[in-house]
Amino acid sequence: MAKLDSIFHCLADPTRRAVIAQLATGASPVSELAAPHDMALPSFMKHINVLEAGGWIETQKKGRVRTCRLCSGAIETAESWLDQQRRIWERRLDQLDDFVATLDDERIQK
Amino acid sequence: MAKLDSIFHCLADPTRRAVIAQLATGASPVSELAAPHDMALPSFMKHINVLEAGGWIETQKKGRVRTCRLCSGAIETAESWLDQQRRIWERRLDQLDDFVATLDDERIQK
DNA sequence: ATCAAGCTTAGCCATTTGGCTATCTATTCG
């Protein structure tokens, strides 16, 4: 899925992860989000745009303030993909265990 | 953490996600992994190297065959970061619910 | 009406990414 590209691309940058982490504790205007990051505002805004395009946040402007809030879709898609891979992987490890157990049983039978 | 950059960067590409998904079902040599992807081998090898650098896979060469297998560290780190954000976010939503409930109670009291 | 605050837009730049071809090395098979 092409959406996964942009969802995970958002997470591959410390500034964007920090924004997500901060927004998890509550909505915030852009300038407040930008404050902790030593970076010019246009540079920071690019990250905001990337996060919005990736479906991590949504924003709305009231007066001259743009407020950003986290939305649920992206994190669910991300976790669900990871979960699926982990399940496939763990199921296979279990099958390996069973296989080894079978070998052991056969050895005992002798 | 700088490691998270490379861990998530690995996931931001469909070829690399496909390799992870395929390796979840069992270890594989490079050429077998490469087969489904319409891409020259050196290009594909770059993805393998990125995945190895990101801690998603480890490889070992026997004779002329390099075998790749998934390792557990990366997926755990990734899921754990996501889980942590989700928990922070959900806890805050619960607090909002409580707050709204308090408001309702106060309205009823009147 | 003016001025500051809070973005926005435009355009520049270095580096990274993700692809390619061509060539080389190291194994294995006949």
Add this chain to the structure above:
DNA sequence: CGAATAGATAGCCAAATGGCTAAGCTTGAT
């Protein structure tokens, strides 16, 4: 030995990324 197989290395290239500065442009406060 000689040829085919499986990767590895080197080097090229266009596009994307992540940063900057210098102006704009609304909106809110005085």
